[in-house]
Every structure is written in C-alpha cells, then in structure tokens.
Amino acid sequence: MPRLASSALTRALLACATLALPFAALAQSPAGISKDVVKIGVLTDMSGQFSHEAGEGSVTAVKMAVEDFGGKVLGKPIEVIVADHQNKTEVAVAKAKEWFDVDNVDMIANLINSAVAIGVANVAKEKNGIAIVNGSGSSRLTNDACTPNSIHYAYDTYALAVGTGNALIKEGKKRWFFLTADYAFGHALEADTAAVVKAGGGQVAGSVRYPINTLDHGSFMLQAQGSGADAVAVAGSGTVFINAVKAAHDFGLTNSGKQTLAGLLVWITDVHSMGLDTAQGLVLTNAFYWDRDEETRAFSKKFEAKMGRKPHMGDAGDYSSTMHYLKAVQAAGTDEAQAVMAKMREIKVSDFFAKNGVIRPDGRFVHDMYVYQVKKPSESKYPWDYYKLVQVIPGDQAFRPLSESKCPLVKS
Structure with a gap:
C-alpha cells in the first residue's frame, strides 16, 4: 500500500507539472510592460556645437509625442529621461549601458553625432533595447553598421x-x-x-x-x-x-x-x-519644412509655442518616430524590443512628417525627401x-x- 500510494502521488505530481508548463511558458513570454513603465531615454547634445540641432528641441519633441499619445500605453505610464552625451562616444556608450541595464530604458532617442549613434546602436543590439536615430546622418547606420535593434529615421548622408x-x-x-x-x-x-x-x-x-x-x-x-x-x-x-x-x-x-x-x-x-x-x-x-502644408504648420505651431522657434527635420523626426514607437508597443502588447521592432516594420507611418513611410529590414525609414x-x-x-x-x-x-x-x- 505505501508503494502504491507513493506511485499514485508521483503520477499526480507529474500530471500537475505537465499542466503547469504552458502557464510557466506564458509567465516567461514577453507579453506586457516590463517593470510597469515604458521608459524613453533622450541621449543628445545638450550643450555642445550640435545642441541647436538637437538638445532641448529633441527633448521637447519626444515629450510632445508622449503627451499627445496620452501619457500611457497599455495602461502603463510613459517616462522620459534625458542625458547629455557631450559628443563623446565613450560617454554615450556608458550611459546607454547604464540605461538598459540599471534604469530599464526601453528606447533611446535622437542620438545626434554619428559616432555616438553607431556606438549606441551596437549597445541596443547587445542589450536587446531599441535605438531610434534622428540627429545623426551617417548612412553606415543602415549599411555595414546596421543592427536588428536600431532605426535610422529622418535622413541620412x-x-x-x-x-x-x-x-x-x-x-x-x-x-x-x-x-x-x-x-x-x-x-x-x-x-x-x-x-x-x-x-x-x-x-x-x-x-x-x-x-x-x-x-x-x-x-x-x-x-x-x-x-x-x-x-x-x-x-x-x-x-x-x-x-x-x-x-x-x-x-x-x-x-x-x-x-x-x-x-x-x-x-x-x-x-x-x-x-x-x-x-x-x-x-x-x-526631410521636413515647417511651411510645407497645413499638417506641418499645425505641428510647428505647437512646437514653437513650447520652444520659441520653428522645428527642423530632427525635431519632427523625433516626434514622429516616438509616436510610431508607442503605436508599435500598443499593437505588440509588450515593450519587448524584437516584438516592437516587428510592429514598427509592419505598420506604415502616415502623419505630418511622412506619408506611407516604411521601415526596411536594414532599419532605414523610407520616405520622400x-x-x-x-x-x-x-x-x-x-x-x-x-x-x-x-x-x-x-x-x-x-x-x-x-x-x-x-x-x-x-x-x-
């Protein structure tokens, strides 16, 4: 009797374990928002020679997109943090690693300065985060230096x-x-x-x-x-x-x-x-001129009210790409990088910045110039x-x- 009871108990435990496997897999799946917040880091030149082409303008554009999206995605808050990379690749790479590893940043935006952008794109690949480049122009970002975790949005050389x-x-x-x-x-x-x-x-x-x-x-x-x-x-x-x-x-x-x-x-x-x-x-x-049509003028009026100047293509690209990223998170049901990247490639962009724009496998966002x-x-x-x-x-x-x-x- 004791052996039979033990055998029955073993079979019962195995059956429970088998039933639990799908639930365990589900618990480990990428569904949902990690750490209950979607965090965007704007890594840019806040004080150097490129600060007028990025800096406060890029931060303002990203925050405008978050605000216009509603401040939440999938019921979770969206947070924006900012850092100055000082146009030093080693500073940018160290900050990107800290953001992905410690601060649970999901996406890094702007990245003016091409050496900085290439370095951070590689960190995004290593850490399975996302890097969206608007400030930098080197076409290497979607050529020999492409990654599955980065997008080159506004323009390139x-x-x-x-x-x-x-x-x-x-x-x-x-x-x-x-x-x-x-x-x-x-x-x-x-x-x-x-x-x-x-x-x-x-x-x-x-x-x-x-x-x-x-x-x-x-x-x-x-x-x-x-x-x-x-x-x-x-x-x-x-x-x-x-x-x-x-x-x-x-x-x-x-x-x-x-x-x-x-x-x-x-x-x-x-x-x-x-x-x-x-x-x-x-x-x-x-890629963008504020006075091109009614849509560009409407966006530019809102931006100028906050910044005191008209937006340029980097500002417009930072807004448009952030909005596209958040729509992809919503559609994917998660902030897991590869799921979001897949949705960003799948969904076309039609807004004031671009009409029927698409993201190619190399990470190049294709739109009219x-x-x-x-x-x-x-x-x-x-x-x-x-x-x-x-x-x-x-x-x-x-x-x-x-x-x-x-x-x-x-x-x-």
Whole structure:
C-alpha cells in the first residue's frame, strides 16, 4: 500500500507539472510592460556645437509625442529621461549601458553625432533595447553598421547626397570641391556625395578636411577658391558649418557668380542664425519644412509655442518616430524590443512628417525627401519663410537601394 500510494502521488505530481508548463511558458513570454513603465531615454547634445540641432528641441519633441499619445500605453505610464552625451562616444556608450541595464530604458532617442549613434546602436543590439536615430546622418547606420535593434529615421548622408548632388549636377555644376568636417558624419557625407557626382559625369577637383572645432576657415576657403570648382560643398554640421558658410560669404565665394556653395546638411536653425543675407542661394536637401502644408504648420505651431522657434527635420523626426514607437508597443502588447521592432516594420507611418513611410529590414525609414533653395531676403514674406521648393525626391529614389546594401540583415 505505501508503494502504491507513493506511485499514485508521483503520477499526480507529474500530471500537475505537465499542466503547469504552458502557464510557466506564458509567465516567461514577453507579453506586457516590463517593470510597469515604458521608459524613453533622450541621449543628445545638450550643450555642445550640435545642441541647436538637437538638445532641448529633441527633448521637447519626444515629450510632445508622449503627451499627445496620452501619457500611457497599455495602461502603463510613459517616462522620459534625458542625458547629455557631450559628443563623446565613450560617454554615450556608458550611459546607454547604464540605461538598459540599471534604469530599464526601453528606447533611446535622437542620438545626434554619428559616432555616438553607431556606438549606441551596437549597445541596443547587445542589450536587446531599441535605438531610434534622428540627429545623426551617417548612412553606415543602415549599411555595414546596421543592427536588428536600431532605426535610422529622418535622413541620412546618402539621401542628402542624392538630392543636392543631382540637383546641382543638372545645373551644370560638374567640378566639386569638398570642405569636410573631420569626423564620421563628414567623411560619410563626402563619400556619398562624391559617388553621386561621379555617377552624374562630374569630378572631384579636390577636398580638405577641417577639425570639428575649428574657428578659422580662411585657408580652407582659399583652397576652395583656387580649385576652379563649380560647386563648393560643405560636408559638416553644427556651429562649424555656420562658421564655414560665413567665411565663404566673407571671402566673396558666394558672390563671385563662378562658384555655388552647397550645404550638404543644413538645418533651418542654421539659416535663422546666419540670416538670409549670408545663407541666400544655398541648395540643400531636407526631410521636413515647417511651411510645407497645413499638417506641418499645425505641428510647428505647437512646437514653437513650447520652444520659441520653428522645428527642423530632427525635431519632427523625433516626434514622429516616438509616436510610431508607442503605436508599435500598443499593437505588440509588450515593450519587448524584437516584438516592437516587428510592429514598427509592419505598420506604415502616415502623419505630418511622412506619408506611407516604411521601415526596411536594414532599419532605414523610407520616405520622400525635398530639395530646397534658401530664399533671397526680398523673397521672404514672413518670419521663418526661408525655403523655396526645387524638387521632391520619392522615397524609393532617395535612399540607398537594398541591392547595394552591405547590411547583413538584408543579405540574410
């Protein structure tokens, strides 16, 4: 009897254990919100030379999206935290690891500075978090440096090169000289634009790389003027780009009638800072202009009420991508990274920023891009009326085709 009772008890326990297995698996599944909060970290330049292209503007845009979403997702609160990466990759990587490991951050936003963005994208892959890049431009982020946990949203160097490069080549600007900021973004922008120029039958007359924190562009401008180039392209961003354009204006390069100055990355805040007298005539490519249509004007009015200025494509991208992320969390029923990434690729984006935009397997968000020319002072009719449209570039033509991609996620 004792043996029979023991055997019966064993069978009963095994049956209970078998029944419990599905429930145990369910308990370990990614459903639901981890730690009962969806946490977004805005990692950006709050005080350095890119702070006007990101900084408080990116924080404001992300917080606006959270507020407009309702402040909760799946019944759980959404929290936004902020850190300054100081344009130091090691600082950004350390902060990203701390956020994912200790602070339970689900998604890191903005990431201006391409070296920073590439470093943090790799941390997101390692920690199974999500990184959404709006501030940085290097096309490597969706090429050889792509990850299954990162999205490149607003623009990239390939799209900037295709837009501005082709527009000027069509105008007969065949000889190019590059003034290139000596860091990852500048190098990528020069390489992508040079490829477009050569493909269009043009040639590179020369190039010079300037230190990222340089204040004196005099010697560089003399080289550009002496190159005989039709187009002088500034491959840089931030205050150093503004200084370069001012130097070009002071040296008479933009008034000679012989050379065209191309801003390969121009933020509307740059134009505002320089003024139309200096910036007029610049040809540029952009993902967003506040005065494009009624939807862009409506968003821009709300943003300006908080920031005191019009938004640029980074601000608009931070808002749009954060909203898309939260919609994906809602649809996935979880904040688990791969489930959310799958939904972000599945759901199209149709808002003030993009119509029928899609996220490809390489993490590239594909949408229309726009070529603009900065207006003359006499053409501007009201505050921030700075751009006139030259060309719309359909999304499938604006970004590097997958057939040319070195992203392992595409080849697999």
